[in-house]
Amino acid sequence: MPTLSIVCSPIFGMHTWQVEKTSTLGSVATTEEVKKQLAVSSWSFNLRDKEFCTLFPHLCEEVREKLKEREERRKDGTLHDEGLICIQSSSPHNGYYGPLGNMLVIVLFIGFAFTVHYLLQLA
Numbered sequence: 001m002p003t004l005s006i007v008c009s010p011i012f013g014m015h016t017w018q019v020e021k022t023s024t025l026g027s028v029a030t031t032e033e034v035k036k037q038l039a040v041s042s043w044s045f046n047l048r049d050k051e052f053c054t055l056f057p058h059l060c061e062e063v064r065e066k067l068k069e070r071e072e073r074r075k076d077g078t079l080h081d082e083g084l085i086c087i088q089s090s091s092p093h094n095g096y097y098g099p100l101g102n103m104l105v106i107v108l109f110i111g112f113a114f115t116v117h118y119l120l121q122l123a
Helices: 002-019 032-048 050-055 057-076 097-122
Strands: none
Touching: 032 050, 032 057, 050 057
């Protein structure tokens, strides 16, 4: 089962990274409400992407219906948008540690890839 471990570990790590709410270096902290607003605003963006529509036609139809419903609710006055979305960086050093942190992660990943490559050659 070593192959399963090689596949499952990165998938588990990626899943944990996506759902983790802990503030990290360079992370962006938002409320659940802002995340929902961003998700809704991404609907029309996804519909303009031809590849997305080709790969997920059933989602495109669902999104079109939801957008139509939102527009009808907006016209009726039963939907009130909360206003502008404001995202604040959780880092006190706006913009400085983000790129450095990203470079560190890239360098570490490359080092890890070379280590794995070397170990696979030994086996």
